[in-house]
Amino acid sequence: MTGPAARRAVLWMPDWPVTAAVAEGLVDPQVPVAVHDARGVLVASAPARAAGVRRGMRRRSAQQICPELVLLPTDEVRDARAFEPLVQAAETVVAEVAVVRPGMVVFLAHGPARHVGSEDALAEALVGTVATETGAECQVGIGDGLLTAMLAARAGVLVPSEASAEFLAGQDVGTLTLAFSTRQAAARTAELVDLLRRLGLRTLGEFAALEAGDVAARFGAHGLAAHRLARGLDTFPPSTHRPEDDVLAATELDPPAERSDVAAFVARSLAEQLAERMLRRGVVCARLRVAARTEDGTELVRTWSIDGTPTAAELTDRVRWQLEGWLSGRSGRPPSAPLTRLELLAQEVSPAGVVQDGLWGRARRGEAQAGRAALRVQGLLGADGILVPVLQGGRDPRGAARMVAWGDDAAPLRRTDAPWPGQLPAPWPATVPTEPVPVRLLDAGGGDVRVDARGTASSTPTRVLVPPPGKSAPVVRAGEYPLLAWAGPWHGTERWWSEQGRRRAYVQVVPEGVPALLLALERGAWCVEGVYD
Template sequence: MTVSTSTGVTSTTRTAVLWVPDWPVVAAIAAGQAEPHHPAAVHDGRRVTTVSALARAQGVRRGMRRRQAQECCPELVLLPVDEGRDARAFEPVAAAAETVVAGLEVARPGLLLLPAGGASRFHGSEEALAEALVGRVAERTGHECLVGVADGVLAAVLAARTSSIVASARTHAFLAPLPVDELVHAATEGGAVTEVAGLVDLLHRLGLRTLGDLVALPAADVEARFGRLGAWAHRLARGEDVRPPVRRRLEPDVEVGCELDPPAERVDAAAFAARRLAEQLQAVLLERSVSCGRLRITARTDAGEELVRTWRTDAGGLGGLSPARITDRVRWQLEGWLSGSAVTGAGAGAGAGAGTPAPAALVRLGIAAEEVAPAGAEQGRLWGGASGGDLRAHRALLRVQGLLGGDGVLVARLQGGRDVRDQVHLVPWGDAQAPVRAVDRPWPGRLPEPAPATVLVEPAPVEVLDSAGDPVRVDARLTMSAPPASVRWPDETQALAAWAGPWPMVERWWTPAPQRRVHLQAALADGRALLLAFSGGRWTCEAVYD
């Protein structure tokens, strides 16, 4: 829970908290960044934020500086803060908990807030609920966790740290003797933790050592002296909630399908079945009042091969996507599948011409709505929703795609590669397929940032000259004969104001015909910036920078 600015009265909720101790270190070990038998700690560049049990046994504590921590434990493995890694690794834990309790809030990676009222009645008692959560997480993820139950978030978080259950009548008695330092555990974001730590330090200097000392002060006086942060701390110390819990509820994917008997070998026969499925899918979505972000089309051939393709829906949600538009997307995909370009039959080539594979028949067709969410609950764009012009453009693209087919409208996507042309991947508009080459691979020899704004369709031949007016050449070692001074086109010559490189690149060096190229970034005297390339004994202009 982050520090809230609300001071309105909210009811206290019976809350269960599932806590995996030292989660950032556990996530790093699971990602292979550290060994389980080595002491480890997570460091944010200034101080230690999380400590493993082995490091804690050797005296390393949260808040220590790097050198101080390494003095306590010379073999300490220091890991960087990685919130993305922590969140990704924690998702299986949250999914396991959701099989026991419907609806939960991920306060931070490693800490879950769950409603305990209905869940404890379903499982028989709060003790049984805690046992079920611990067992299910251990069974599905292999991680050990602690569960605590109490009234209010702060009491539940602190109860989880001791794996205890606090009765409603004992909440105040449980919190009163605890030091005010425990307030830090109720703040989850980095900025909030810093603010609460400052408040705790101020309370210590004023002689307020325990939560009971803070609660003994009138709430109005605390808010007047310490502001919204003091009011937040006072409410938590009283065992109250500062806001209702925000629990996520994952909507299941909606899927419809049918068997094709006899198997469909023509597009019109499969499209007729797809139309019925599209109407069924939309009816189910409307009945549940949900929308979707993606459509997954699946088919199975008579040879047993599974074919899958995913399309983004227009404007990020189902919106105006009618059964006819769903059918269009299925039909475009079926045209590719049944044409033989994607799959071939078991007897391909037996009765077909040389080099022309026989198309495979489809025996099953399915359509699934993914990223399902309550209608109207989609998150808006950073700068607002789609404008009227955007929506008109989407409708126009849909009409053009309906006339020309799925491959009639292509958009550029970024993919992995070394050359600027290799990094551009054209896909049908609305297609959610993954790039052919992953962007996050190392790609040695790739041009440094920034990337050029415009890549020319056909590279323009140019000449690169040195200060004496002689052509600049590149030898077998991929080094230039002289520093470049100007660039000449057939109709003009421009002096260079600056240049960077050369950036040598050798691809497929193990083949009889390796590709050797040198890139040069050049800033002209008139303000333009170009990406030049030398290959095959000549210079070309490949792209233009903004």
């Protein structure tokens, strides 16, 4: 199931780290400027690019090409602090935006475009409002899926729905890194891009042409998400199960916080608390909502877009950046009073699935090696060669689990918290055979025990006969076992109105010398449905 991609709009500020440094008065906008980290140049201004400075270039090489180049170290706090006025300006046009990273915001385009009249009018209104209120130049792009909208913003175009595949086809495969903002996801994407290039796949079109099953088998869940982006789809297919509840962490600030460093100290423990709660529930979130309340009752709210499995440190960074933007005194609309309450809300929560952290933290080297080994085996056996069990709603143990291919979306198709009338009573067996094992349930006279349409047993069961197994390993040793106890039967009918309807009866038995068994009667034959290990 692919599912349509949501129509998204992205507002992008070119060369934002340089623009932020200029806004803070650190450099003259007319001189060549480059922002760098330990590896090299990250962003170069237009005058620096005209002199030959390029991203990824070593600092010494950049200075040799352009001796007058001003080098500034990267500062994410500075970038976020200077970006807050622009986000506030965008919110005068669009009710709710999410910050992907300083210099870029994203939002669903359908509602705002319908409100202002068209997508062209929406883009024009955003560019004009930001320029009028902040003096900064921005670009707006609209397209189906996050990556399409990001690339459209860089080109300053609106991509029609029917042209998304054509627009993406010629783009370099390295543009996949733009769609991931957390450190872990960005690093994994960079490794994926390097591998794709070594395999000769240099454009998004060539990557998108691969079969999804082959991508999952070779590159895993992260590669499958990148493949969906290359096809102009959302990262994950739309979910058919009930969404998870939001995860909240909140605290009162006493005394109220007026400075960003004081509030950031509290935010760190709050972010760690939120990350721990998500870990315990085994979920990840796509959006982080940072909300604060001031002494005079004013509410401050900002939403950050998040991908992958963010660490507590990454959550802390985003909260710290947001508090710096509010409390630094450079915001277009600063808080009217000190902060008295701070809360973090994880939104668009979904099961972590195969990307869930382990019990003692993130996946260790052995787990990563096991995952790679599973992918290699899957490449030899096919996409269905390695299956992962996923618990879901159902009336019996076999129906409450489904098997999905390694790397696929490990989400339940049926709600686990929904009412299931006629559900088999607890406890359920720990072991469920791959295929039901035929047995005979006998009474004192040696006759087979039957169950009528009203759910009444024809006689009292006294023993169970397990025939020798075939080629498969036995679930229960062959033999005839007297019963120490039994319970049931429980009668269940599913889809009685259709040809796929089933009528079954269940009995729990405790044979002498072997574990307790769950037996099911269907179409006149008994079989082992589960073993109570």
